[in-house]
């Protein structure tokens with residue numbers, strides 16, 4: 001069996017044709033494909049506005065920038081995530097403050113957030129781990145009470161649902177990623193969705209240098225005038241990428257249902273095994289399953305043995321406070337017992353649309369053997 005990765009893209013001839021067609025068009029960047037892709041994203045997640053950018057990390061950066069927080073503001077997030085969820089605070093001269101997770105969903109724990117709120121707290125960046133939505137009603141209540149912004153890092157949760165409604169318009173701003181391991185891909189890419197017109201306009205401007213007119217508007221208007229309103233970035237996404245994204249969007253339901261089919265097979269195989277525990281799916285949630293994780297004792301041994309058998313298992317995630325860059329903040333792991341516990345046992349199994357039944361069976365047989 002050749003190496004089976006934990007995640008990968010699915011690209012078909014239609015995707016390739018869409019990209020080629022755009023390469024031959026007038027606009028390679030900031031053109032009509034960007035508008036079309038944004039409209040498609042907004043419609044799909046049920047938000048009024050979508051702003052597409054060149055990565056999920058860029059999206060998080062300008063999400064925080066758009067809030068205009070005083071320097072030194074505290075932003076609460078989970079340590080059990082990709083580094084970008086906390087880095088976006090640092091980019092904007094804010095301080096990331098970590099709250100421990102709950103051991104069933106591995107999402108940030110509301111009770112732990114409450115303990116971390118101070119006068120300086122201005123926002124919560126919550127992550128829908130693996131694609132399992134956070135308890136948004138409770139988060140909203142907390143945000144209202146303490147006057148906090150909510151940013152949803154939904155990089156794992158494209159297509160996920162909370163009480164039957166898609167993730168994308170619950171928080172003030174929601175961020176998605178279109179990296180190749182995510183549900184749909186644009187190579188690199190991301191998007192922000194919101195129902196707030198003021199924030200949407202500001203995010204659009206922050207994406208392109210803080211300048212209030214795009215090159216296309218300046219090209220199409222009679223005037224050369226434009227203004228730079230904020231210290232923006234160049235986080236524009238190309239039309240080439242958005243053409244790919246639009247073509248991928250046609251397959252989103254197929255992508256998601258194959259992921260859930262894989263989950264059912266994994267569940268059937270592992271749910272009664274004594275040595276394996278699984279992430280729970282709460283009754284309010286429909287998990288989009290960017291990741292499928294199991295928890296095992298002797299994780300490092302199981303990891304090494306499965307890698308030897310060409311199964312590209314992975315660990316999501318090394319808690320952010322463990323990284324050497326984060327040592328300057330002197331965060332003690334003693335305060336994060338649940339994160340430490342889950343981290344020591346977690347293992348991601350292969351989970352992507354193109355995983356064949358044969359590969360899936362191979363993974364299940366080998367996990368069974370190794371874990372026993």
Ligand SMILES: *Cc1c(COP(=O)(O)O)cnc(C)c1O
Pocket residue numbers: 055056057058081082084085127153155156176177178179189190
């Ligand atoms: C993928 C991901 C991001 C964004 O990643 P990019 O590679 O910059 O698109 C942000 N947060 C989490 C939790 C992610 O998994």
